[in-house]
Amino acid sequence: DAKTTQPPSMDCAEGRAANLPCNHSTISGNEYVYWYRQIHSQGPQYIIHGLKNNETNEMASLIITEDRKSSTLILPHATLRDTAVYYCIVRAGGTSYGKLTFGQGTILTVHP
Amino acid sequence: GAGVSQTPSNKVTEKGKYVELRCDPISGHTALYWYRQSLGQGPEFLIYFQGTGAADDSGLPNDRFFAVRPEGSVSTLKIQRTERGDSAVYLCASSPQGGALYNEQFFGPGTRLTVL
Secondary structure, three states, rough: OOOEEEEOOEEOOOOOOEEEEEEEEOOOOOEEEEEEEOOOOOOOOEEEEEOOOOOEEOOOEEEEEOOOOOOEOOOOOOOOHEEEHEEEEEEEHHHHOOOOOOOEEEEEEEEO | OOOOEEEEEEEEEEEOOOOOEEEEEOOOOEEEEEEOOOOOOOOOEEEEEEEEEEEEEOOOOOOEEEEEEEOOOOEEEEEEEOOOOHHHEEEEEEOOOOOOOOOEEEEEEOOEEEEO
């Protein structure tokens, strides 16, 4: 699986957009970008995923650059409950696509 | 509906003892995953079941670790001769369609294992 690079921590004011970057410069053509988050003392929670087009759901938007070497997760109106560790994961196809390979993630702190 | 449940929520044991950790996946989910998370780190993959069989056990660190899913539902992670380095949160996840590239994994709250 391709390796991802994320900033270790970010801050955001409540009500503002949180933009979390991820670099995945070695991504292959059949690999998807996934985002999960983990709130303290809970298991990870799926947020969104995409291949090459921008995606939006009720939780967030995912913007993937045209060359697919990086992406940004956008939480449009961050709340205190969005404080968590956010993981960007690139997931391979083939026989190993059952597992998720987590990195260190970005600790997002949303403050009042 | 009910999510993934794991028991016990906390387990304290002594070095050298045997432990079993249980995972009840979401009903109907065919794929089940075990991960281990050390303090300050992201979850680390251990093993993945598709039905009753282990489809990928490449993450099991050594032969002290073993997992079963005899009826394709509940799974048990077994650790023999526990060591202090086994202390971690053990996470279980399930998904409705194992092997599909876009499937979502639903995680349980984890079992915190402490080896004294």
